[in-house]
Amino acid sequence: MERARQAFQNKGLKLTPLRQSVFREIAASHKAIGAYEVLDRLAIRGERLAPISVYRAIEALVAAGIVHRFESRNAFFACHAGHEMRQLVLACEACGRVAEVDADKVFAAIDKSAGSAGFSTKGAVVEVWGLCANCAGEGREPAHGRP
Numbered sequence: 001m002e003r004a005r006q007a008f009q010n011k012g013l014k015l016t017p018l019r020q021s022v023f024r025e026i027a028a029s030h031k032a033i034g035a036y037e038v039l040d041r042l043a044i045r046g047e048r049l050a051p052i053s054v055y056r057a058i059e060a061l062v063a064a065g066i067v068h069r070f071e072s073r074n075a076f077f078a079c080h081a082g083h084e085m086r087q088l089v090l091a092c093e094a095c096g097r098v099a100e101v102d103a104d105k106v107f108a109a110i111d112k113s114a115g116s117a118g119f120s121t122k123g124a125v126v127e128v129w130g131l132c133a134n135c136a137g138e139g140r141e142p143a144h145g146r147p
């Protein structure tokens with residue numbers, strides 16, 4: 001939460017109590033979760049909110065760089081790295097866990113390809129599906145389709 005507060009301060013934004021609650025729910029999940037799941041979890045805690053308030057809070061968290069949008073599933077996960085704009089996201093098909101890794105070489109290759117097309121890159125999100133170390137280690141079959 002301290003890092004979250006810092007991230008908001010750096011951008012001249014305010015980490016309101018609502019944003020804190022929303023961030024806490026997203027950070028508590030190892031999976032990427034959707035806005036409605038956040039809404040449900042808050043409701044269980046007795047915080048009944050309008051979907052639009054939750055959407056706005058999530059948008060602010062994404063803008064502050066402490067939450068990322070998992071594009072291919074329209075879900076969100078907390079960032080533990082403290083970076084912006086460039087991420088290689090690894091999503092486990094079996095348990096749903098989402099992790100980020102440094103992938104400078106991947107992005108250098110993207111820059112190069114884009115550059116040769118006369119395109120200057122500003123950001124990139126690369127989402128990779130597979131099995132996390134935990135699930136691969138158990139030799140489990142990946143779940144069919146996306147979780």
Ligand SMILES: [Zn+2]
Pocket residue numbers: 068078079080081082083087100
């Ligand atoms: Zn991140």
Ligand SMILES: [Zn+2]
Pocket residue numbers: 092093094095096097131132133134135136
């Ligand atoms: Zn897994």
